[in-house]
Amino acid sequence: MPILILLRHGQSLWNADNLFTGWVDVPLSERGRAEATIASCKLRDYRVDVCYTSLLFRAMETAVICLTECDDICGGKTPIFKHDADDPDWHGWDRYQVDPTKELPIFPSSKLDERYYGDLQGLNKAETAAKFGQEQVQEWRRSFDVRPPGGESLEDTMNRAVPFFCDRILPHLKQGDNVLISAHGNSLRAIIMYLDRLAPEEVPGLELMTGVPIVYDIDAQGNVVHKQVLDK
Numbered sequence: 197m198p199i200l201i202l203l204r205h206g207q208s209l210w211n212a213d214n215l216f217t218g219w220v221d222v223p224l225s226e227r228g229r230a231e232a233t234i235a236s237c238k239l240r241d242y243r244v245d246v247c248y249t250s251l252l253f254r255a256m257e258t259a260v261i262c263l264t265e266c267d268d269i270c271g272g273k274t275p276i277f278k279h280d281a282d283d284p285d286w287h288g289w290d291r292y293q294v295d296p297t298k299e300l301p302i303f304p305s306s307k308l309d310e311r312y313y314g315d316l317q318g319l320n321k322a323e324t325a326a327k328f329g330q331e332q333v334q335e336w337r338r339s340f341d342v343r344p345p346g347g348e349s350l351e352d353t354m355n356r357a358v359p360f361f362c363d364r365i366l367p368h369l370k371q372g373d374n375v376l377i378s379a380h381g382n383s384l385r386a387i388i389m390y391l392d393r394l395a396p397e398e399v400p401g402l403e404l405m406t407g408v409p410i411v412y413d414i415d416a417q418g419n420v421v422h423k424q425v426l427d428k
């Protein structure tokens with residue numbers, strides 16, 4: 197049965213500084229790279245056939261570390277970025293003679309980017325809570341349909357991430373391929389809402405740790421059969 201691995205990127209430099217990040221393209225911290233390496237070790241008994249990432253570097257960096265630190269995950273294939281996941285008829289500059297048995301495609305897409313945090317990007321989360329109140333900031337961060345000032349709600353994020361998941365990623369699983377998605381707290385939260393059939397009121401309690409893989413078994417109809425969080 198095919199598996200789907202969801203991996204929130206490792207700690208970024210702005211996670212470490214407790215800053216709202218959103219679409220700001222901040223790289224991993226040293227700890228974040230270590231978390232991605234640990235994720236790679238935890239996944240050594242799995243095989244990945246295709247990988248999707250957001251367009252943000254912290255997710256791509258996490259994917260590369262995860263796929264290359266423990267070579268077994270790729271089953272001897274070379275991970276290669278395919279730079280236009282949104283265009284199914286990609287005829288780009290990186291065309292070459294493809295032997296599909298030798299390569300593991302990585303498709304980056306902005307549809308998997310973190311939620312856009314608008315005016316909050318770059319602000320310290322604790323200072324913002326002190327200024328606007330803990331409750332208001334928690335509502336901006338964890339409610340389903342409330343937008344932070346100038347930014348996206350989780351619902352907005354879901355409206356781009358879940359159709360992409362259904363149109364582009366689910367077909368791989370239905371044809372038996374194992375898939376890794378390296379993305380973000382909120383884009384993955386949206387996909388988990390869809391997979392776990394969570395109601396909006398169940399979402400505030402859903403927290404994803406950086407660098408911790410979540411492994412789903414998916415049946416031929418695309419339904420979840422089993423879910424395991426590799427947090428040990």
Ligand SMILES: O=C(O)[C@@H](CO)OP(=O)(O)O
Pocket residue numbers: 211215216217218219310313337381382
């Ligand atoms: O700052 C962000 O982009 C996200 C993830 O780090 O924060 P939050 O946990 O508030 O969704």
